[in-house]
Amino acid sequence: MLERLVFGDVPAKHHLALRAGGRLRYEECLTRKGFDGPYTIAYHEFRPQALRAVGVPLVEPLEAATSSASGELARRHFRTLELGPARRAPLLFNAQMVLGCFRPSESDAAYRINAGADELLFVLDGGGTVRSLLGDLAFSAGDYVYLPKGLLYRFVFDTPGPHHALFMEFPGGVNIPGRFRNPAGQLKMDAPYCHRDFKRTEFRPPLDEGLRDVWIKRGIERQRFAYDHNPLDVVGWDGCVYPWAFPILSFQPRVSSVHLPPTWHGTFEAAGALICSFVPRPLDFHPEAVPCPYAHTSADVDEILFYADGDFSSRRGVGRGSLTVHPGGFAHGPHPGRYEASIGATRTDELAVMLDCNAPLRPTALAVGIEDPAYEASFAGGMLP
Numbered sequence: 390m391l392e393r394l395v396f397g398d399v400p401a402k403h404h405l406a407l408r409a410g411g412r413l414r415y416e417e418c419l420t421r422k423g424f425d426g427p428y429t430i431a432y433h434e435f436r437p438q439a440l441r442a443v444g445v446p447l448v449e450p451l452e453a454a455t456s457s458a459s460g461e462l463a464r465r466h467f468r469t470l471e472l473g474p475a476r477r478a479p480l481l482f483n484a485q486m487v488l489g490c491f492r493p494s495e496s497d498a499a500y501r502i503n504a505g506a507d508e509l510l511f512v513l514d515g516g517g518t519v520r521s522l523l524g525d526l527a528f529s530a531g532d533y534v535y536l537p538k539g540l541l542y543r544f545v546f547d548t549p550g551p552h553h554a555l556f557m558e559f560p561g562g563v564n565i566p567g568r569f570r571n572p573a574g575q576l577k578m579d580a581p582y583c584h585r586d587f588k589r590t591e592f593r594p595p596l597d598e599g600l601r602d603v604w605i606k607r608g609i610e611r612q613r614f615a616y617d618h619n620p621l622d623v624v625g626w627d628g629c630v631y632p633w634a635f636p637i638l639s640f641q642p643r644v645s646s647v648h649l650p651p652t653w654h655g656t657f658e659a660a661g662a663l664i665c666s667f668v669p670r671p672l673d674f675h676p677e678a679v680p681c682p683y684a685h686t687s688a689d690v691d692e693i694l695f696y697a698d699g700d701f702s703s704r705r706g707v708g709r710g711s712l713t714v715h716p717g718g719f720a721h722g723p724h725p726g727r728y729e730a731s732i733g734a735t736r737t738d739e740l741a742v743m744l745d746c747n748a749p750l751r752p753t754a755l756a757v758g759i760e761d762p763a764y765e766a767s768f769a770g771g772m773l774p
């Protein structure tokens with residue numbers, strides 16, 4: 390959550406009547422942690438709860454792949470650009486998150502609400518607008534896009550497809566790490582980004598696009614609902630819960646005399662994961678530094694990497710759109726030769742999103758269908774000849 394914003398017409402105090410042209414507006418509170426957490430209050434032309442279920446709910450269980458050449462303990466590599474068009478292609482999941490690809494071929498024809506999870510996307514290809522209840526949010530390739538649980542929105546693309554993004558769903562929420570804030574809630578001056586880096590919604594008075602349907606999703610269940618009125622009917626709102634976008638290149642990387650662990654690249658935190666950004670930067674400057682990561686046994690986390698651009702110093706055989714999983718509990722590290730070859734390097738142009746995930750992730754059959762079967766064996770071997 391960022392600072393409080395206020396747009397349009399709001400009354401002088403919470404829960405007071407707001408009238409325009411003699412008509413009463415309807416207050417809606419979007420709250421977190423019951424009524425204890427951050428919140429936003431919006432004022433509607435119509436009753437926001439006036440929606441009705443249409444048809445039967447769809448149940449879409451997340452199922453782990455039943456067979457694969459790789460076991461669950463293998464290091465794995467999925468080539469996500471090989472996926473076909475899909476609004477949501479779940480690839481990996483545990484009880485705390487679902488990760489996958491957002492690869493739509495066209496704009497959403499209906500509104501959506503994720504009632505069960507915060508959504509965070511990292512956009513690899515494509516750009517456009519998140520048209521939401523709280524206004525229009527412009528985004529482009531290289532942005533993280535945050536969509537809070539409970540927000541009504543749809544994606545409107547301004548470029549032809551295919552669009553491609555890593556999507557992350559966190560039922561427990563996504564936050565800016567508390568250590569980045571001062572007691573006033575402001576981002577500290579030594580945080581790796583500042584308030585000015587975030588793209589926020591542009592307020593838009595009520596806009597009737599002629600759409601009345603909304604798909605509401607919670608967990609594995611999805612249900613279509615219909616309004617009798619235009620749901621984009623907000624005349625004003627204020628609060629701290631709203632969508633935003635953050636360009637990954639606005640992350641200010643840390644550089645040290647020796648290799649810094651991924652926690653220094655921590656960007657956002659979620660219940661069950663730390664989300665890190667690896668961006669182009671100078672490398673370690675100790676004269677004897679080994680810039681490439683040391684092998685490590687991270688006993689408690691599965692490590693995910695989503696590759697966006699550049700040459701990743703520790704790996705080979707991966708490229709743009711690659712998604713790798715290295716399971717926790719035993720040693721992993723660079724590909725053969727990469728550790729030694731990195732000595733003396735002064736700069737990296739890598740661009741990637743990394744997640745340290747607190748519980749083992751399981752791949753879906755969709756993931757196994759785009760798996761690189763040679764990845765696990767590619768780590769065998771010794772020193773450079």
Ligand SMILES: [Fe+2]
Pocket residue numbers: 685687692715721
């Ligand atoms: Fe690692």
